[in-house]
Amino acid sequence: xxxxxxxxxxxxxxxxxxxxxxxxxxxxxxxxxxxxxxxxxxxxxxxxxxxxxxxxxxxxxxxxxxxxxxxxxxxxxxxxxxxxxxxxxxxxxxxxxxxxxxxxxxxxxxxxxxxxxxxxxxxxxxxxxxxxxxxxxxxxxxxxxxxxxxxxxxxxxxxxxxxxxxxxxxxxxxxxxxxxxxxxxxxxxxxxxxxxxxxxxxxxxxxxxxxxxxxxxxxxxxxxxxxxxxxxxxxxxxxxxxxxxxxxxxxxxxxxxxxxxxxxxxxxxxxxxxxxxxxxxxxxxxxxxxxxxxxxxx
Numbered sequence: 010x011x012x013x014x015x016x017x018x019x020x021x022x023x024x025x026x027x028x029x030x031x032x033x034x035x036x037x038x039x040x041x042x043x044x045x046x047x048x049x050x051x052x053x054x055x056x057x058x059x060x061x062x063x064x065x066x067x068x069x070x071x072x073x074x075x076x077x078x079x080x081x082x083x084x085x086x087x088x089x090x091x092x093x094x095x096x097x098x099x100x101x102x103x104x105x106x107x108x109x110x111x112x113x114x115x116x117x118x119x120x121x122x123x124x125x126x127x128x129x130x131x132x133x134x135x136x137x138x139x140x141x142x143x144x145x146x147x148x149x150x151x152x153x154x155x156x157x158x159x160x161x162x163x164x165x166x167x168x169x170x171x172x173x174x175x176x177x178x179x180x181x182x183x184x185x186x187x188x189x190x191x192x193x194x195x196x197x198x199x200x201x202x203x204x205x206x207x208x209x210x211x212x213x214x215x216x217x218x219x220x221x222x223x224x225x226x227x228x229x230x231x232x233x234x235x236x237x238x239x240x241x242x243x244x245x246x247x248x249x250x251x252x253x254x255x256x257x258x259x260x261x262x263x264x265x266x267x268x269x270x271x272x273x274x275x276x277x278x279x280x281x282x283x284x285x286x287x288x289x290x291x292x293x294x295x296x297x298x299x300x301x302x303x304x305x306x307x
Contacts, residue, residue: 010114011067012221013038015053015098016074020180021119025072025214033218038064040075055098065109070221073099073118073157079146080182083272091149099156106163116160117220120169122206122233122282124150127274129203134282136171136229146275154229168220170232173206173282175213178306186247187307195248196256198265201241203279206233209296209305219292230287235297237281243299250303 012029016022017039029035040053040060051064077094081087099118106113125134126142140147154169161167176183189195213232220226238246241259248255265273288294296302 010035010069010221011038012036012070012072013040013064013068014072014074015040015102016076016119017041019074020175020177021210021213021217022074024210025074025217028214028218029221033222035221040064053101055093055101058101058104060101060105062105062109065105065111068106068111068113070113070115070117071102071106071160072217072221073102073116076119076153079121079275080272082270083145088145092152095149095153096156099153100159103156103159103163106160111163113160113164115166115168115221116157116164117168117170117217118153118157120154120157120171120229121146121150122171122173122231122280123147123275124154124171125280125282127278128280129200129278130280132281134231134280136231136286141280144274145271166224166227168226169229170213170216170220171229171282172213173208173231173233175210176207176302176306177210181210183306186244187251190244190248190251190253190255193254194256195244195253197241197244197259199240199259199262199277201239201259203240203277204237204281205240205243205279206237206282207243207299207302208232208234209294209302212294212296215295216287216292219290223290226287226290231282231284232287233282233284234294234299234302235284236299238299240279246299247303247307250300250307 026037039050041050044052051061053060077090123146126147128142245255
């Protein structure tokens, strides 16, 4: 299958490209913001609405992973970039597909588990749950998925993976958290009672490959592991696997807000999302429990 990927050099994109090419023998093309001599990389410029049209030749599937980092401080400019890098880019892809009269087998888009809002509750959230708190990230995810749904006119399937915190040894949140623990300053944050949805990078990559190859995968899916610990238990488990101290006091909420501003909400709040829908389609998690994931990664 000929697959075009945005965000192909990022946290998820890099191992996904390798898996699709080496283990599943797909032909993968990467959209890049820098011009390259690599035969599998094609230039695009969202602001100028430009994409190298060679990227669309005999195209079967698009995987849309591109998006500005939500873990940077949310200035007004960065908020606009978070929207543009996800929604404007998806709209640009669709415009080129329509112009070239391409019909896809699948359009697969990343989304966020904050679709339901950023808040703390014991409520179990399924893909059928309504938006509970219509905050900034909920609005971002809704528009993100709406942009993906527009591909239903030109694609057999549209899949959105509402992704939790991705645990990887190379980048993302885990290396930073591991560093605090290794310095023996690991502790809970805020109340420590907020839930932490997560997924191992290997399981997320496998989920994208499944979405490409399994034609029954269609619609919205929570990309989260089975176990959802509270923040205090998450940090305790990380300290334990590293044989380090866990401080008995929490980092105060006001400290997080003063350092990170509005973005601190993704650290201070957390819900419980359910993964039964993707498992009902036959998907099997390799890392269902946090201790197993930590042992593999750290």
